[in-house]
Amino acid sequence: MLLVFEQFLNGLQLGLLLFLLAAGLTLVFGIMDLVNLAHGSLYMLGAYFAATFTTITGSFLVGVVLALAATLLAGMALEVVAMRRLYGRDHLDHVLATFGLILFFNELVRLVWGPEGRNLTLPPWLNSSVEILPGVTYSMYRLSIIVVALLVALALYLVIMRTRLGMLVRAGASNREMTGALGVNINLLYTLVFGVGAALAGLAGLMQAAILTAQIGMGENILILAFVVIIIGGIGSIRGAFIASLLVGLIDTMGRAFLPDLLKAMLSPAAAATVAPALSSMLIYLIMAVVLVVRPEGLFPAARK
Amino acid sequence: MPEALLEAEGLTKRFGGVVASDAIVLAVLPGELHAVIGPNGAGKTSLIGQLAGEIVPDAGHIRFAGRDITALPVWRRSTLGLARSFQITSLFADFTVLDNVALAVQAHVGHSFRFWDKARCAAELRDPAHAALSRVGLGSRAGVIVASLSHGEHRLLEIAMALATRPHMLLLDEPMAGMGPEESARMVGLLRELKRDVTILLIEHDMEAVFALADRITVLVYGRVIATAEPEAIRANAEVRQAYLGDGGLGTGHA
Amino acid sequence: MIARRSPGDFVAAALLFVLLALPPYASLAGNPFLLSVFTRIVILAIAAASLNLLMGYGGMVSFGHAAYIGVGGYVVGILAKEGISSGFVQWPLALAVSALFALAVGALSLRTRGVYFIMITLAFAQMIYYVAVGLARYGGDDGLTIYRRSQFGALIDLSNKTAFYYLCLALLAGCTYLIWRLVNSRFGMVIQGARSNDRRMHSIGFPTFRYRLTCFVISGTLCGLAGALLANHTDFVSPAMMHWTRSGDLIVMVVLGGMGTIFGPLIGTVTLLTLEEALPALISLGARPFMGREAARAGEYWQIVLGPLLLLVVLYARGGIAGLLTGPRRA
Numbered sequence: 001m002l003l004v005f006e007q008f009l010n011g012l013q014l015g016l017l018l019f020l021l022a023a024g025l026t027l028v029f030g031i032m033d034l035v036n037l038a039h040g041s042l043y044m045l046g047a048y049f050a051a052t053f054t055t056i057t058g059s060f061l062v063g064v065v066l067a068l069a070a071t072l073l074a075g076m077a078l079e080v081v082a083m084r085r086l087y088g089r090d091h092l093d094h095v096l097a098t099f100g101l102i103l104f105f106n107e108l109v110r111l112v113w114g115p116e117g118r119n120l121t122l123p124p125w126l127n128s129s130v131e132i133l134p135g136v137t138y139s140m141y142r143l144s145i146i147v148v149a150l151l152v153a154l155a156l157y158l159v160i161m162r163t164r165l166g167m168l169v170r171a172g173a174s175n176r177e178m179t180g181a182l183g184v185n186i187n188l189l190y191t192l193v194f195g196v197g198a199a200l201a202g203l204a205g206l207m208q209a210a211i212l213t214a215q216i217g218m219g220e221n222i223l224i225l226a227f228v229v230i231i232i233g234g235i236g237s238i239r240g241a242f243i244a245s246l247l248v249g250l251i252d253t254m255g256r257a258f259l260p261d262l263l264k265a266m267l268s269p270a271a272a273a274t275v276a277p278a279l280s281s282m283l284i285y286l287i288m289a290v291v292l293v294v295r296p297e298g299l300f301p302a303a304r305k
Numbered sequence: 306m307p308e309a310l311l312e313a314e315g316l317t318k319r320f321g322g323v324v325a326s327d328a329i330v331l332a333v334l335p336g337e338l339h340a341v342i343g344p345n346g347a348g349k350t351s352l353i354g355q356l357a358g359e360i361v362p363d364a365g366h367i368r369f370a371g372r373d374i375t376a377l378p379v380w381r382r383s384t385l386g387l388a389r390s391f392q393i394t395s396l397f398a399d400f401t402v403l404d405n406v407a408l409a410v411q412a413h414v415g416h417s418f419r420f421w422d423k424a425r426c427a428a429e430l431r432d433p434a435h436a437a438l439s440r441v442g443l444g445s446r447a448g449v450i451v452a453s454l455s456h457g458e459h460r461l462l463e464i465a466m467a468l469a470t471r472p473h474m475l476l477l478d479e480p481m482a483g484m485g486p487e488e489s490a491r492m493v494g495l496l497r498e499l500k501r502d503v504t505i506l507l508i509e510h511d512m513e514a515v516f517a518l519a520d521r522i523t524v525l526v527y528g529r530v531i532a533t534a535e536p537e538a539i540r541a542n543a544e545v546r547q548a549y550l551g552d553g554g555l556g557t558g559h560a
Numbered sequence: 561m562i563a564r565r566s567p568g569d570f571v572a573a574a575l576l577f578v579l580l581a582l583p584p585y586a587s588l589a590g591n592p593f594l595l596s597v598f599t600r601i602v603i604l605a606i607a608a609a610s611l612n613l614l615m616g617y618g619g620m621v622s623f624g625h626a627a628y629i630g631v632g633g634y635v636v637g638i639l640a641k642e643g644i645s646s647g648f649v650q651w652p653l654a655l656a657v658s659a660l661f662a663l664a665v666g667a668l669s670l671r672t673r674g675v676y677f678i679m680i681t682l683a684f685a686q687m688i689y690y691v692a693v694g695l696a697r698y699g700g701d702d703g704l705t706i707y708r709r710s711q712f713g714a715l716i717d718l719s720n721k722t723a724f725y726y727l728c729l730a731l732l733a734g735c736t737y738l739i740w741r742l743v744n745s746r747f748g749m750v751i752q753g754a755r756s757n758d759r760r761m762h763s764i765g766f767p768t769f770r771y772r773l774t775c776f777v778i779s780g781t782l783c784g785l786a787g788a789l790l791a792n793h794t795d796f797v798s799p800a801m802m803h804w805t806r807s808g809d810l811i812v813m814v815v816l817g818g819m820g821t822i823f824g825p826l827i828g829t830v831t832l833l834t835l836e837e838a839l840p841a842l843i844s845l846g847a848r849p850f851m852g853r854e855a856a857r858a859g860e861y862w863q864i865v866l867g868p869l870l871l872l873v874v875l876y877a878r879g880g881i882a883g884l885l886t887g888p889r890r891a
Contacts, residue, residue: 035675085875091675092621096815097874099808104867111861224686224804227679235676278694285687289668292680296671357763383765391763397756408753412765417746418774424746470764 002136007257008250013142015249016149020204021226022233022241023156024197029235032190034083035091037098039201039226040219041105042078046071046202047214048109051118060123067206068199075198079191087190106216117215120206145207152203153242160238225252228284232291234298243300248284255283308371310335310474310504311356311387316365318351318528325351326362327528333474338500340507340515343525344548349508350392352525353478356506357389358382370473383412388472390463392479392508396451402462403447406434409469437469441495457488464495474504481511493517516540524548571885572823575830579729583722595721596793601833602728603789606735608813608825610782615811616820617743618775619755623678624665624685625810628658628780630692630802632787637704637797647710647718651788658784659777661688666776670769685807692799703798710792718792728789732826735782740822742778751775812870818882827881839865 021043028034049070054063082101086094122141129137160166205219212218225248233244260276267275291299309332316329325348333339343349354360356367358379367375374382383389397405407430411417414429424430438444441461446454454462460480467475480496481489493514499505500518509515515522516536523533526548532539539545579602586594611625635654644650669680698704709718718724742748753761754768761768791797800806809832817828840859847858877884 029675035678082871089874091678092615092815093874093878094675095621095623095678096811097871099812100867100870100874102808102867103863103870107861107864107867111864220804224682228683231676231679231683274697277696278691281690281694282687285683288680288683292668292671296676359759359763378767379762380765380767383763389763391760395757395760395763397753397760399756400752404749408749408761409764411746411749412761417750417766417771419746420742420748421745423741423744424749425744427746430746466764 003257004254005133005136006138007254009138009142009146011250011253012246013145013149013249014253015246016146016153017204017208018222018226018229018249019153019242019245020149020200021222022229022245023153023238024200025226026230026233026235026238026241027193028197029230030237031193032083032087034086035094035098036083036197037095037223038078038101038105039197040221040223041102042071042075042198042201042219043205043208043222044105044109044214044216044219045074046199046205047120047209047218048113048118049202050206050209051120051214052113054120060121060126064206068202071202071205072195072199075202076191076195078198079194083194084187084190102220109216115216117213118209119213120209122210126210141210148203148207152200156200156238225284228288230298231288232299234301237298237300240298240300244298248287251287252284256280259283308335309333309368310370311506312366312368313352313356314366314368316352316355316367317363318348318355318360319363320351324528326355326365328365329525329528329530331523331530331533333504333506334521335504336500337520338496338505338507338518340509340519340522341525342509342512342515342522346527347525348528349525350478351528353389353476353506353508356476357387380412383470383472386471386473387476388467388470388474389476390467390478390480392482394456394459394463396459396462396466398450398452400451401447402438402443402449402451402454403431403434405451405462406437406465406469407431409466410434410437413470434469437465440468440499441465442491456483457485460484460488460492461495464499468499468503472503474506475499477505477507477509479508479510481509481514489514569823571827571881575823575826583725587722592721595725597833597837599721599725599728599793600790601829602725602732603786603793604810604813604833605826605829606728606732606789607783607786608810608817608829609732609735609739610779610786611810612814612817612819612821612825613739613742613782614775614779615814616824617748617755618751618772618779620670620772620776621678621811622669622681622776622779623804623807623811624681624683624688625780625783626802626804626806627665627685627688628662628783629787629790629806630688630797630799631658631661632784633791633797633801634692634695634698634704634787635784636710636788636791637706638698640706640708640710641698641704645708645711647712650710651785654784654788655781658787659781662777662780662784663773666773666780670772670776682804682807685802686804689799689802689804692802699798701799703796703800706791706795706797709795710788724792728793731785731789735785736822736826739782743822747771747774815878816873816880818880818885821880821882824880824882831881835866835869836862 021039025036025039028036046067049067050064053066054060057063057066082097086097126141126144128140130140130143131137132143229241229244229248232248233240259280260272263272263276263279311333313329313331316326318326329352341349341352351360355362358377362375366373369382369385369387372385374385397408407424410430410433411424435444435447438447441464443458443461443465446458451462460482464477464480481492484492489511496505496507496518507515507518519536521533522536522539524531524539524545531548532542532545534542579598582598583595586592607625607629611622614620614622632654635657636650639650639653665681665684669677669684672680693701712718716723716727718727743752750761750766750768750771753766754772758768787801790801813828813832814825815828816831817826818824839862843862843865844855844859847855851858
């Protein structure tokens with residue numbers, strides 16, 4: 001039972017991390033109509049920046065803040081240099097161009113940081129366990145990830161729904177020309193939105209780095225999961241991304257943890273051992289397939305113009 | 306009263322809070338040219354969308370040649386003989402004029418799971434395509450890439466493609482949209498000639514054309530049918546004058 | 561087909577000559593490695609051609625085509641491991657299984673369009689990748705060695721590298737011809753029409769879904785053939801064959817060569833694989849004045865150049881090489 005609870009929290013953590021990633025992706029797609037495969041590269045940059053800055057400054061928190069700032073700047077620079085030339089083009093063009101960017105970033109990271117991964121060492125106060133329920137301990141760090149991600153999600157919601165900036169962002173999503181005609185600096189808005197998306201990705205990356213280490217190519221695997229989230233949740237919908245992320249995170253984590261045992265109960269040990277790893281990995285994609293059959297536009301599609 | 310070829314009864318469609326179609330009743334008799342007119346926002350596009358099958362009505366039925374087609378997909382209605390032209394030109398821009406029409410012919414000569422023979426060499430497809438093009442006056446432009454055509458030629462091509470599917474009925478969505486006076490006059494001539502062979506439902510803003518061609522006119526305002534009658538009766542109808550034409554009398558210019 | 565001779569056709573003809581003459585040249589030059597490189601080029605050109613059919617003519621951008629290479633390859637590999645080496649059994653089965661996968665993935669994915677479709681094909685390919693990783697009996701992540709190439713009895717000995725090369729070349733020619741006939745047939749017209757304006761296709765009476773799905777299956781099957789060939793070429797199959805970056809490579813090959821042209825995929829494959837070899841050498845050369853003996857290492861980071869190069873191609877040379885050669889695209 002305790003194991004179930006622990007896996008549940010792990011699933012929540014993965015889900016929230018996926019949300020940070022998916023939110024950035026869906027924002028950029030919803031507002032600028034841009035498919036950005038290089039989003040995973042920003043996730044990776046966040047992790048590497050964090051590893052480096054925490055080592056240089058000796059402080060975890062300062063390092064993290066610097067890393068976020070650096071990723072935000074990197075995102076904005078990328079938008080100005082490359083992305084804005086892609087607006088309005090075919091999605092295939094986006095896919096190709098951002099695929100090229102992935103190659104570029106992976107190589108760049110290898111050049112600057114070398115082929116081995118980087119470790120993000122946690123300060124002692126994070127590297128501990130905490131008793132969340134009587135007799136139940138959980139990693140302090142994982143708990144903090146959940147808390148931080150939830151706060152960010154809340155902040156995102158409030159900004160998008162309740163502020164003038166958020167209104168502009170939503171207006172930009174539904175009517176670009178009009179917003180531009182109203183005198184809003186669309187270029188600046190887009191750069192900012194892209195930058196924020198990058199920062200979100202970077203945050204997810206650096207949070208994950210302490211658990212899995214920063215590695216070249218780490219962005220791509222999780223990017224595809226983020227795509228699955230968006231497909232299930234519905235493109236352009238932050239709410240859909242949130243619910244779908246949690247769903248995907250929970251199903252993937254708990255599936256991998258408990259499916260093998262479940263299969264052993266139903267099949268012979270040999271059969272279960274053969275089928276289990278493949279089936280656990282496939283679970284998310286099977287869910288996606290089901291959603292596609294039942295509701296191709298996703299569970300909570302945004303009403304697009 | 307002969308049985309209608311195309312009938313809509315109680316056709317209703319809402320988009321959010323807007324009622325695009327409000328229990329529309331429409332009957333198009335075989336052989337007639339039936340015009341639908343109405344101010345912008347009257348719901349003409351939604352109507353044609355539902356008749357063609359692109360929009361699913363919230364309520365109501367559509368019958369074609371006695372058969373309930375309300376649930377049928379767009380392509381199926383075309384197979385049954387209901388052809389449609391688009392208000393905003395929708396063609397295969399990177400193909401030639403002939404290719405475009407030949408595709409329309411191809412859709413109605415059996416299945417297309419034929420993987421070997423060159424489609425462009427098939428007389429079965431090319432000959433009817435040439436015929437349709439000649440009929441609308443585009444015969445000489447057969448080899449031109451569609452993107453290079455003039456706007457007026459695009460509108461003619463729309464009609465040629467609809468004709469190539471050998472329809473019993475044409476749904477024409479503002480065929481004269483964006484045309485100058487000379488081109489419009491030619492289009493009117495074409496339609497007058499076409500209406501001898503095929504039933505036509507014509508949605509148009511060009512009042513001169515409408516009154517010159519229509520056997521009967523239906524007036525749509527805010528999604529509702531306010532009158533259906535012969536042109537002269539419509540011209541004289543007070544409600545129509547008020548709601549649509551304004552008290553200043555019949556407009557004869559282009560919308 | 562408009563029978564106009566263009567620079568593109570000459571390039572294609574020249575390429576064809578090079579390909580035909582390669583084995584004798586390679587043996588004369590005493591460079592067997594060259595033969596191996598070109599065998600790989602020819603095999604991947606088949607995969608690129610299959611994707612070009614789907615993307616260039618059909619307008620369906622699949623980001624998961626490497627999965628079919630993997631499926632075809634694994635069928636050969638698994639059968640070989642289980643003791644069935646006959647090519648007469650392996651290859652038809654490889655084609656059949658690829659077709660089935662394509663049918664399943666296509667039936668689900670084609671319910672969507674645009675970017676959704678791209679993501680979904682990517683996701684399904686990733687799923688197949690993970691399945692392969694999970695196949696412990698067949699090597700999992702480490703892959704599966706094939707100890708005996710597909711046997712065709714007295715017909716042909718695939719371990720004869722020259723014979724194998726010419727077989728691949730013949731299959732490439734066959735597939736290219738098949739695709740050429742396909743895209744000009746009635747079926748091809750429907751596919752291209754659906755790419756150009758699917759809404760219009762419906763309104764003139766075509767139920768396009770079934771045709772697009774058929775195109776997807778044909779494309780996946782041809783790609784599976786490439787997989788079977790690749791398995792024989794490398795005597796090895798692994799999940800890496802199906803990694804999504806391989807799918808990205810295929811897309812690059814198709815676009816680089818010129819999407820929607822008959823010889824584009826071949827040109828694109830040759831270009832990309834040549835770049836893979838040439839760029840490192842060029843970079844090392846350029847770095848020599850600055851880095852001296854360390855210059856060779858600079859060449860390892862060649863993808864730093866390839867990445868932005870792709871971006872530039874997308875922005876300024878969208879029609880690919882064939883596009884540059886023939887000018888504005890014709891139907």
